[in-house]
Amino acid sequence: MYKPDITALLPFVGIFAAIIGAYCTTIDYRIRMKLPLVTKDCYCPSCGRRLSLFHQIPVLSWILLRGKCRYCKNPIPLRYPLIEAGFILYYCVFFLIFRNHFVICAAAWLIFLTLFLSARSQRHWAGLVRGLAIMYGYHFLFGPIIWAVCEASKIPPALP
Numbered sequence: 001m002y003k004p005d006i007t008a009l010l011p012f013v014g015i016f017a018a019i020i021g022a023y024c025t026t027i028d029y030r031i032r033m034k035l036p037l038v039t040k041d042c043y044c045p046s047c048g049r050r051l052s053l054f055h056q057i058p059v060l061s062w063i064l065l066r067g068k069c070r071y072c073k074n075p076i077p078l079r080y081p082l083i084e085a086g087f088i089l090y091y092c093v094f095f096l097i098f099r100n101h102f103v104i105c106a107a108a109w110l111i112f113l114t115l116f117l118s119a120r121s122q123r124h125w126a127g128l129v130r131g132l133a134i135m136y137g138y139h140f141l142f143g144p145i146i147w148a149v150c151e152a153s154k155i156p157p158a159l160p
């Protein structure tokens with residue numbers, strides 16, 4: 001039987017996890033502060049200046065900025081890159097173990113996400129429900145794309 005190898009998709013899973021993780025670090029704060037969850041711009045919580053895209057690359061920005069806001073030099077909490085790295089690690093590990101069982105993989109990701117946001121939202125239930133709806137939406141949007149690519153890569157190569 002033809003055994004497909006979809007391990008090559010790992011970088012995409014990593015990027016997806018990084019984006020989800022980064023959005024979770026922002027959304028948990030907005031849930032607690034009762035701020036709108038979907039906004040166009042990101043602001044530094046210390047100086048209020050709008051953050052450029054350079055500020056928002058998961059994990060990398062924190063390292064490149066040496067953990068400080070580019071404008072006001074106030075420290076950016078270490079938990080941001082740690083949470084992002086945690087998401088990348090968890091999503092990638094589950095992808096590697098369950099990459100041929102997409103439902104298990106997706107369930108593991110969503111459970112992790114739900115537990116994370118539930119723990120961070122400090123019982124702001126209305127915001128939590130909205131936050132989860134948005135994050136689940138991302139998974140249901142991108143999940144089928146990852147799945148479709150996985151399925152497509154399982155098609156045996158045509159014989160010459």
Ligand SMILES: [Zn+2]
Binds near residue numbers: 044049070
């Ligand atoms: Zn700042």
